[in-house]
Amino acid sequence: MYLPNKSRYNVMTYNRCGRSGILLPAVSLGLWHNFGGVDSFENSRAMIHRAFDLGITHFDLANNYGPPYGSAEETFGQILKHDLSAHRDELIISTKAGWDMWPGPYGNFGSRKYLIASLDQSLRRMGLDYVDIFYHHRPDPDTPLEETMGALDTILCSGKALYVGISSYPHDLTHNAEQILRRLGTHCLIHQPSYSMFNRWIEDGLLAVLREDGIGCIAFSPLAQGLLTDRYLDGIPSDSRAGRPTGFLRPQHVTPEKIAKVRRLNELAKERGQKLAQLAITWVLRHKEVTSALIGASSVSQVEDAVQALGAPGLADDELKRIDGILAKS
């Protein structure tokens, strides 16, 4: 029987999510990889236990996390039921819809029909009455923004989500979405963009909109799916994300140019007494707009590494310049 660590709230830093009442852990755990029906249930369970023991209160899912689609929500639902049901009110559980989920014209993108049906399916898979945050997963160029935001508002009013958010929206569309939600009497709690040393698009306008509109920010793939770690310094291990047959990080993404930068960043991390994965987390959290770093993990020790990053000193100006120099090299 799992009994959570009694001192779990002494370890973690909690940051306010934009202008809201919600505090999120500075490190949150995503279930995109390693929690599917094809993965070891006991490993998934051990990672969730360790995360909760370290004060990670936020777990991020989506309708199609697996493989197969839906199975990460089922795995999480099982763990919740057996081990964490007494702690539901200590958890922030999110899910999303917006990418492909089921066949036909109603299982993808941003229609009201898709979002509402998808959340009902997610709740059934997780055995929940409500999620804490429901996201539209990506912008849909063909559905009016009013329809998608209206669906999020309906979901809030139905009580099936306590807060809503958006993911991967560019800065202008983010502001428009927030305006529509405001007119409907609500607020966009949070934006979930990709952000890492290898992917800095949010610095070009989005962070400013989030600050001005009081929207929180949870940065996904802060380790660039594992590239910004020591995982690939000596080739591609067969049990790594790039080494496994499924997933979006493919061997061709592990280029000699990237690894040359990773080596130099790894040296800097060592000088700071950190692992590179930890430096990458310290780096995304340096903006006050970034509420949480949304990591993935394939083992308990990776979850531990991430939380340990929070004890490190902030990055000095000369260190930030050195990082910019390393990243700028072609």
Ligand code: NDP
């Ligand atoms: P990361 O960039 O944190 O990559 C995680 C991977 O990095 C792990 O699975 C592991 O890979 C490797 N890793 C982690 N820690 C270490 C360590 N200490 N040392 C060495 N390697 C390490 O994030 P993800 O890409 O997994 O994304 C995180 C979450 O973000 C997802 O679960 C999901 O919730 C969310 N997300 C949202 C998206 C959206 O569109 N909104 C899109 C993508 C993700 P390995 O398997 O090789 O060990």
